[in-house]
Amino acid sequence: MEVSRNWRLQEQRYKLVGETCDSCGVKLFPPRDVCLECEAPAYELFTFTGLGEVFSYTTIYDAPAGFENTAPYTVALVKLAEGPLVTAQLTDIDQEDVHIGMPVEMVTRKLRADGPEGMIVYGYKFRPSVETAVA
C-alpha cells in the first residue's frame, strides 16, 4: 500500500475537506483546484457538513483486494447538501434498509488495513443519522 498517497489524501478523507470556487461559489469534492462549472482556479479549502442523501447505490459481494474483510457492503453515490456527488461506502445499516433519497451523514471509519502489520487507512463513509436509526 502506498503510505504517502494515503497520507496526502488524509485531509479530504478524514474531514471531507474540498474546495470552493472564488468566481461562482460552486463547491468541489474531491478538491481539484479548477472549478467544474466556470473553469476558474479554485484553491480555497471548504469543509463540507457531511450531510447528504443517497443518490444511487449497489451492494458489493465480490470485493476488490483489501476490502474482502467487510464484504458484502453497500457503496453509494451520495449527493452532498452542498452539491457534489461522492462515492462512498455506507455503514451502520442493513442492506435492505437502503433507499434512494435516504438522508445520510458522514462518519470517519476504517476503510482498510494493509494486513496485520501494515498501516490502517481511515476515511469517510456515510450512515443514516443516529436519531433516524432510533426513530
Next chain:
Amino acid sequence: MTEYTPKQGLMKPNLDVGIVGYGAYVPRYRIPAKEISKMWTGGVGGVPIQEKAVNGLDEDVITMSIEAARNTLDRARIDPRQIRAVWVGSESHPYAVKPSSATVAEAIGAVPNTQAADWEFACKAGTEAMQAAIAFVGSGMAQYALSIGMDTAQGRPGDALEYTAAAGGAAVLIGPAAEAVAVINGSYSFVTDTPDFWRRAHANYPSHGDRFTGEPAYFKHVMGAAEALMEALDRTSADYDWAVFHQPNAKFPQRVAKQLGFKPEQIAPGLLSPRIGNTYSGSTMIGLTAILDIAEPGDRILMVSYGSGAGSDAFDLRVTDKIEEVRDRATTTETYISRRTEIDYATYSRFRDKLKMS
C-alpha cells in the same frame, strides 16, 4: 513526619476549570449475555449484565474517539485550533506504536499546534487523561484540553470477562470554569500495585485474578478515592444529586454505591453496564455523559473511576446553567444506547476477529 490527611491529597488547580463540552459514543451492535452463555455454559446460570455493545468491522478506538470528540466540539462550539492537548485513554489502541490521538487530533482539526498522547491504565486511562487535562488548563498552559476514554475491550472466549468486555466511551473537553457546563471542584487519585488484571505485550486476551478483582482491587480503590475526596471537601453522599462509579459489571458499582451511602436513584442514570457492558476506559466517563444529559443546573456529581493494576480517580463536579444550552447540540448518550442491532455469537466472532482464517 507529620500525619497525613486526605486534604493533603486533594488535587485542585490554580485556575478554576470545568467541562466545557462532552460527547459519548456507543456502536450499534449488541450481543445479549444469554447468547454468550448459550455458547459456553449451555445457557445455565446467571449472567452479569443484559447485553454488551460491540464495535462493527470498520470501527476501532480511533474512529469511535473521533465521533465522541466531534460530539464534544458540537457542544462546546470552540475553534478546535485552541485545543492544546488531545489525549486518548484506552487499552485497545489499534496500533502498538503510532498514536491514536494524532489521528483523532487531525480528524477534528486540532493539528498541528497541539499536544497528543495515548494513555494506558486499564479501565482508568480516560480519567487519568482528565486529571492531566485539569492540570494543563488549571495551570494556564492551555485554554482547552480534550480527554477521551474509549475501548473495544478484549474478552477471552468463554472467560467470565467475555460477557462484559464491551465497546464505547466518551470525551470531555476541559476548559475555563467560566465556560463550563460542569465545574470541577477537586479531584483525588488513589493508586497501589495490585495485580488483579493484566495483559502482557502481544497477548490477545487479558488475564485476571478472579475473585481477587473484588475487595482488594475494585472496592478498596473506589472506596479509597471516593472517601478521601469527600472528606477533603467536607461532603457526604447526601450532598450529591448523582454519582457514577466504574462499571465492570452491574453488581460492583451498585454495591460500592451502597457502601458509600448512595441511594439507587443517585446512580441510576449513569449505570449503563447492564445495557452496554463494561466499556473499560470509557465506562465511568460515559456514565458521566449520561448524567450530564439529564442533570439540572446546580446538581452535584461524584465520579469515581477504577483501573486494574490498580487505582481510582475521583472527581467532584457541579453542573452550571450552561448545561441546558449545550445538551441538545449533539447526540445524547441515551440515543446511542437505544440505537441497537442485536447480533448472534457467530456475527460477534467475525466482528471481533475471533475466527482464525489461516
